[in-house]
Amino acid sequence: MAESSAPLVEMIGVSKSFGGVQAVAGADFTVRAGEVHALLGENGAGKSTLMKILSGEVGGYRGRIRIGGEPVRFTGPADAQRAGIAMIHQELDLVPALSVAENVFLGREPRTRLGVVDRRRMVRETAALIERTGVPIDPRRPVEQLRTGEQQLVTIVKALSHEARLLIMDEPTSALSAREVDRLFAVIAELRQAGAGIVYISHRMEEIGRVADRATVLRNGGVVAEFDARSMTAAQASEAMVGRPVHLMFRATDGAGEAVAVTSGAADLLRVEGLAVRRSRPGRRDPAGITLRVGEGEIVGLAGLLGSGRTELLETLYGVGARGPWDGRVLLGGRPVRPRGPRQALELGIAFVPEDRRIAGLALEHSVLANTVLSIVDRIARLGLVSSKRERGTARTATERLGVKLASLHAPVGALSGGNQQKVVLGRNLLTEPRLLLLDEPTRGVDVGAKAEIYRLLWEAASQGLGVLLASSEPAELVGVCHRVVLVRDGRSVHELNTSEVSEAEVLAAAMGQGAVEGLTVGGGG
Structure with missing residues (x-):
């Protein structure tokens, strides 16, 4: 780590309130x-x-x-960019209809001597930046055709194009596979070697010790701890974050503390046999040979690298995305099904929590109440009219059950933190009383x-017979x-792993096609 006589960035006693809510309280932070x-x-x-x-x-x-x-007081993002500060947001700030290159240089397009946009140069420079990430993306391709993980890489490329002295990364790996994460860390190593400072949220x-030097913990808007990131443990960080010891139990337990397990031989709820979608659209990795089963009360995971086809499988089962004819069969409760859209899927008892909650899961400008009851308005209506009292009662019960932290049911859902927004999406889907719950990076x-x-809620629902199909990039x-x-690899199911018999490292290695696990087949027994 390079040292200097003065920090590159100093924030001293910074405070900010929104209405009556204290968001930041006297925070000190240096890089x-x-x-x-x-x-x-x-x-x-x-x-x-x-960071905003x-x-x-x-x-x-x-x-x-x-x-x-030198003291500064920015009046807008342009001031900060001129001072050498760039930020990669957790929520993507891209224009879907524009190309990758147009997004990267939006608002600062290179010009020819005649004053027109120099598109060749824009594409050439974007391609050079993309090459640094090690992930092949065509700079001329519209962003709306890219998967979420690829779009995340575009935001990273966009930030790199500013040649910033300080780069702020807000959850930069949240939609990336292990391979893309490794490439990002290699880029970070290059930047720090060149003397840039990086804030990593x-x-x-498990990432912090790999990539960071120091770690600062905020709680209730104030700084509560600082650690040497290379020696910090997850338990130390978690305790500082929540103010008490945290025992993150993946497995649900009963009243005696015993792990809850699915009943052996649980009846099939979902069975997918050789599912393949013909005439797949560009930019999608639609199912090309998927076989799997989900039992009643069982949680089955989908593992795979970025672009493996996990998301497209879930969307196909929910009736969105793919439009081509199917080969193979999908059985729900032993009966063949083929949802033609979300409404039909919900009628069949299939609910879906999408990967991007802000775009596909929520109406951000509408209230928490409206977002919570959106999928069950017909159920709580009487003679076509919705009782506001019944609506409030339903939403209040759902948000309290999920522990959603909010000032009011009538507050815009976009004002909630990311975790609370995700709870609202999950709660709305559980209110539909589904038989099968599809989750994409929940x-x-x-x-x-x-x-x-969220894990507690999933296990609680599974214990009542709900089947869950969960796509995740996190082996843990x-x-x-x-x-x-x-x-899942290239739209095909290639292995099935019993999680009581494999480690996180083995799951990751198998997903990457390294050291494939022997003797494992897909679509077999429980």
């Missing part, structure tokens, strides 16, 4: 040149607000900021406490939460 400084905390702890202040997106704060020892404890960008709550989640894991 040195050539240093990766991790910023940790639960959802709502103030991390993103603090530093990146010029939030003003009206108290306290001081110095860059290279992540809920993935804990993406969610803190340790919210993860524990797959091994800890699921009974079995199906490995």
Whole structure:
């Protein structure tokens, strides 16, 4: 780590309130040149607000900021960018209809001597930046055709194009596979070697020791601890984040503390046999030979690298995305089904929590109440009219059951932290009383406490007979939460793993096609 006489960035006694809510409370934070400084905390702890202040997106704060020892007060993101600060947001800020290159250079397009946009140069420079990430993405391709993980890489490329002195990364790996994470860490190593400072926000404890030098923990808007990231343990960080010891139990337990297990030989709820979608659309890895089963009360995981086809499988089962004819069969409760859309899927008892909650899962400008009861309005209506009292009661029961932290049911759901937004999406789907719950990265960008709550809810629902098919990029989640894991590669199911017999490392290696586990087949017994 490079040292300098003065920190590259100093934030001193910074505070910010929104209405009556104190988001940041007298926080001190520094970053040195050539240093990766991790910023940790639960959802709502103030991390993103603090960094939005530093990146010029939030003003009206108290306290001081110095860059290279000089006092600054940004009036907007452009000021911060001119000072050499760039931010990669957790929630993607891309224009879907524009190409990758157009997004990377949006608002600062290179010009020819005639004053017109130099598209060749834009594509050429974007391609060079993409090459650094080691992931092949065509710079001329529209962003809307990319998968979420690829879009996340585009935001990283966009930030790299600013050649920033300080790069703020907010959950940069939340949609990336292990291979893409390794490439990102290699890019981070290059940047720090060149003297750049990096703020790294992540809920993935295993990443912090690999990539960071120091770690600062926020709680309730204030700094409560600072650690040497290379020696910090997950238990230390978690305890500092929540203010008490955290025992993150993947497995649900009964009243006597014994692990709850699925009944051996549970009846099939879902059976997928040789599912393949013909005439797949560009940019999608639709099912090309999927065989698996989910028993009643069972949680089955889907593992695979970015672009393996996990998301497309879930979307196909829910009736969205793929439009081509099917080969193979999908049986729900022993009866053939083929949902033509979400409404029909819900009628069949299939619910879906999508990967990107802000785009596909929530109406951000609408209230928590409206988002919670959205899928069951017909059920709580009487003669076509919805009782506001019944609506409030239903939403209140659901949010209390899930432990959603909110000021009011009438507050915009977009004002909630990421973990609480995810609980609202999950709660709305559980209110439909589904037989089968499809989950795509359900804990993406969610803190340790919210993860524990989500796992508890899944096990509680499974104990009542709900079947769950869960796609995740986190081996610890797959091994800890699921009974079995199906490995998906190139749209095909290639292995089935019993999580009581494999380690996280084995799941990861198998997903990457390294050291494939011998003797394992897909679609067999329980």
